[in-house]
Amino acid sequence: DLDLRSQLKDQIPEQQERLKKIKSEYGKVQLGNITVDMVLGGMRGITGLLWEPSLVDPEEGIRLRGLTLPECQKLLPAASPGGEPLAEGLLWLLVTGKVPSKEQAVALSKELQSRSAVPDHVYKGIDSLPVTAHPMTQFVTGVMALQVESEFQKAYEQGMPKSKLWEPAYEDCMNLIARVPAVAAYVYRRLYKDGRAIPADKSLDHAANFSHMLGFDDPKMLESVRLFLLVHSDHEGGNVSGHASHVVASALADPYRAYAAAMNGLAGPLHGLATQEALLWVKSIAKEFGEDVTTEKLKEVVWKTLNSGKVVPGFGHGVLRKTDPRFTCQRKFALKHIPDDPIFQLVLKLQEVVPPILTSLGKVKNPWPNVDILSGVPLNHFGLSEDRYYTVLFGVSRSLGVSAQLIWDRALGLPIERPKSVTLDWLEDYCKKS
Numbered sequence: 001d002l003d004l005r006s007q008l009k010d011q012i013p014e015q016q017e018r019l020k021k022i023k024s025e026y027g028k029v030q031l032g033n034i035t036v037d038m039v040l041g042g043m044r045g046i047t048g049l050l051w052e053p054s055l056v057d058p059e060e061g062i063r064l065r066g067l068t069l070p071e072c073q074k075l076l077p078a079a080s081p082g083g084e085p086l087a088e089g090l091l092w093l094l095v096t097g098k099v100p101s102k103e104q105a106v107a108l109s110k111e112l113q114s115r116s117a118v119p120d121h122v123y124k125g126i127d128s129l130p131v132t133a134h135p136m137t138q139f140v141t142g143v144m145a146l147q148v149e150s151e152f153q154k155a156y157e158q159g160m161p162k163s164k165l166w167e168p169a170y171e172d173c174m175n176l177i178a179r180v181p182a183v184a185a186y187v188y189r190r191l192y193k194d195g196r197a198i199p200a201d202k203s204l205d206h207a208a209n210f211s212h213m214l215g216f217d218d219p220k221m222l223e224s225v226r227l228f229l230l231v232h233s234d235h236e237g238g239n240v241s242g243h244a245s246h247v248v249a250s251a252l253a254d255p256y257r258a259y260a261a262a263m264n265g266l267a268g269p270l271h272g273l274a275t276q277e278a279l280l281w282v283k284s285i286a287k288e289f290g291e292d293v294t295t296e297k298l299k300e301v302v303w304k305t306l307n308s309g310k311v312v313p314g315f316g317h318g319v320l321r322k323t324d325p326r327f328t329c330q331r332k333f334a335l336k337h338i339p340d341d342p343i344f345q346l347v348l349k350l351q352e353v354v355p356p357i358l359t360s361l362g363k364v365k366n367p368w369p370n371v372d373i374l375s376g377v378p379l380n381h382f383g384l385s386e387d388r389y390y391t392v393l394f395g396v397s398r399s400l401g402v403s404a405q406l407i408w409d410r411a412l413g414l415p416i417e418r419p420k421s422v423t424l425d426w427l428e429d430y431c432k433k434s
């Protein structure tokens, strides 16, 4: 069957039963103890969310529906033999947990194209902002303007029962995924190319068409964008963007509102803005000290960054405790396609220099590189050099993972999210008594 929606429809009763069974048989099983440290430490280490599209192991890193990134690269259909996976196939995997055939990925490509028309008021909304507004502000404004066409909101207003809400959630998610590349490209062309928008090319796949609308048609750039969409697509549910989308949607706010919430979190420098910060930082080092900067000088630069009260962007992680496989995957890509790129060479040196310094601080739990130190480098190499735009690219990629879960949130009928909070007074009293 080539239709994603009907595949999904077939799966839903089975997964609903599974959830019900886990609840009734294992509902009282303990998943760990909550300590005061965890409450004061950003809930780190508390297992508290259901998130189907992916899972992060602290040592091994991300698996998308059980597949490592190299497995995804091997198994998912590619645009060209041996090339990077099609975003459509990845989306199919994230939604269904099954590796699609090439025909299924192509059918999904057609479906997304048929949904891709962006209403004019979206562009007008973006145009009403000053060009000095951060690209993420312009992007989120566009996303909120897309919300006007929410099928979910309409269905809810018309009294659709909870059990059927996954259907308009699916509609909104697919429309959202289909439309955000054009909105993102519009922001890019508005800011950096005198507003000369480039129309979609319906002969291209989702990622390639995005690259085309941005203004880049080099086949290697298309591969870079396909890889970028893969590595940033999802990172389980507790990260700021994933969690933000989940909690907002749990109030039965529609997928556009949930995704916009995710994007506002992604725009934080400790999360998605690190893509921008990392590229800016590495480029500033290259500019100030040249591309052949010595190891000694690099050490000085890292210390200067730390001593000025900043974090080293692109290093460390909240859950991972080893080098991010998303970094490793992109390193392999860069070694294959842009081995001599000076910024890439500099990142390789930083990969050696930064971890011992972060370790020496004695408090950093993971000194290793994460996805963001490298993900901008190939795109930068092929001409997309505007650092402040990078988080928007990350956001387009996250539409895949966030949407896959938003559909399942409604298909599984997950309840409104409402963890308990306490005050400092309460904590002191409780701890003294215990």
Ligand code: CMX
Residues within 6 Å of the ligand: 044, 239, 269, 270, 271, 272, 274, 306, 310, 311, 312, 313, 314, 315, 316, 317, 318, 319, 358, 363, 364, 365, 366, 370, 371, 372
């Ligand atoms: N540079 C400097 N200090 C760092 C650091 C880094 N790269 N990573 C962690 N630390 C510090 C923390 O700021 C914290 O210091 P304080 O106790 O003084 O506040 C201490 O080490 C302990 O932090 P941690 O438990 O190791 O890490 P957290 O879970 O608190 O934070 C993260 C994780 C990603 C926010 C952090 O490593 C960081 O700020 N990294 C740089 C920014 C970055 O690359 N973010 C992108 C992550 C991936 C993504 O979401 O896209």
